[in-house]
Amino acid sequence: MNRTTRVLTVDDSASMRALLNHALSTNGFDVAQADDGVSALEWLAVNEVDVVITDINMPRLDGFGLIEQVRGGTRHRDRPILVLTTESSDEKKARARSAGATGWIVKPFDTDKLVAAVRRVAH
Amino acid sequence: MAGPETPLGSVIRLTVLQGQYKVSAGPRVELGTVLGSCVATCLFDPSAELGGMNHFLLPEPPASHAREEVDVHYGVYLMEMLINEMLCYGARKERLRAHLYGGANIRAGMAPIGTSNANFARGFLERERIELVRADLGGSAARRIDFRPFSGQVRCRTVSTSDVPDAAPQPRAATHRGDVELF
Numbered sequence: 001m002n003r004t005t006r007v008l009t010v011d012d013s014a015s016m017r018a019l020l021n022h023a024l025s026t027n028g029f030d031v032a033q034a035d036d037g038v039s040a041l042e043w044l045a046v047n048e049v050d051v052v053i054t055d056i057n058m059p060r061l062d063g064f065g066l067i068e069q070v071r072g073g074t075r076h077r078d079r080p081i082l083v084l085t086t087e088s089s090d091e092k093k094a095r096a097r098s099a100g101a102t103g104w105i106v107k108p109f110d111t112d113k114l115v116a117a118v119r120r121v122a123h
Numbered sequence: 124m125a126g127p128e129t130p131l132g133s134v135i136r137l138t139v140l141q142g143q144y145k146v147s148a149g150p151r152v153e154l155g156t157v158l159g160s161c162v163a164t165c166l167f168d169p170s171a172e173l174g175g176m177n178h179f180l181l182p183e184p185p186a187s188h189a190r191e192e193v194d195v196h197y198g199v200y201l202m203e204m205l206i207n208e209m210l211c212y213g214a215r216k217e218r219l220r221a222h223l224y225g226g227a228n229i230r231a232g233m234a235p236i237g238t239s240n241a242n243f244a245r246g247f248l249e250r251e252r253i254e255l256v257r258a259d260l261g262g263s264a265a266r267r268i269d270f271r272p273f274s275g276q277v278r279c280r281t282v283s284t285s286d287v288p289d290a291a292p293q294p295r296a297a298t299h300r301g302d303v304e305l306f
Contacts, residue, residue, distance in 0.1 A: 015247055019184075059216055105303050113303050
C-alpha cells in the first residue's frame with residue numbers, strides 16, 4: 001500500500017506557511033510545519049519525513065544551519081531538502097548546494113512546479 | 124539595497140512603484156510612493172537604523188488562482204521579500220516597527236480592493252507579530268508617502284487621484300516564477 005508522502009515545511013512567515021500548507025495538502029501530501037530551524041530539528045528528532053522544504057532567512061537557526069545539522073546527523077541525513085527562498089544570489093545558491101541542499105526554488109512559488117519537484121525528489 | 128535615483132538637494136529620492144520594494148540605510152535617502160487602493164508598508168528597525176517600503180496591488184492569490192495570476196504584486200510575497208531584504212542587511216524581526224498607508228476605495232461602485240488590501244496588511248503584521256505603530260488606511264482619497272528609512276520618519280499627504288498611477292501589474296517574467304533547480 002502506498003504511504004502518503006510527508007513534507008515538513010520550515011518558514012518563519014505564517015502567511016507563507018498557510019500558502020504552502022494549502023498548495024501541498026490539496027495535492028495529497030501530508031504536511032507538517034515548523035517556524036524556524038530549531039523547531040524543525042525538534043520535530044525531526046521524533047518524526048519521520050520524506051521531504052523537507054526550508055526557507056533561508058529565519059530567526060534562531062536559518063536554512064543553511066538546518067541543512068548542515070540534518071546532513072550532519074544520522075536520522076534524516078539522506079532525506080531530500082528543497083530550499084524555497086526569495087534569495088536569488090548565486091553565492092547563496094552555491095552555499096545551499098555545498099551544505100547539502102537537494103534543490104533551489106525561488107519564491108513566489110508556482111504550485112505545479114513545487115508539487116512536481118517534491119514528487120520527483122521524494123522517490 | 125536601493126541605490127540613488129534622483130538626487131535633489133541633499134536628499135536622494137527613490138520611488139517605490141507598484142509591485143516593488145526597496146530597503147535602505149542611507150541617511151539622505153527618502154523612499155516615496157503614491158497610493159490609491161494599493162497599500163504601502165514602511166518597516167523600520169530603530170537599532171539597525173534601517174528601513175524599507177513595499178507597494179502592493181492585491182493581498183493574496185485566491186485559493187483557486189490560475190498559474191498566471193501568481194506574481195510578485197501580491198502583498199504576501201512583497202511583505203516577505205521586504206522583511207527578508209531587511210534581515211539580510213542586519214535588521215531583526217522582533218525589532219521591526221511598521222506603518223501602513225493606502226487602501227482607499229477611490230472609485231465608487233467598484234470592488235473594495237482597498238479595504239481588502241488594508242485588512243490583509245493588518246492581519247499579516249498581526250500574524251507575524253510585527254508592531255504596527257501608525258496606520259492611515261481606507262477612505263476615498265489618494266495618498267503620497269515619503270519615508271526616511273534611516274530615521275523611520277514618515278510623511279503622509281492627501282493628493283489628487285489623478286496622481287495615482289493606473290493599476291497595471293507587470294507580472295514577473297515567467298522564467299523566474301517558482302523556478303526549480305535540482306542539484
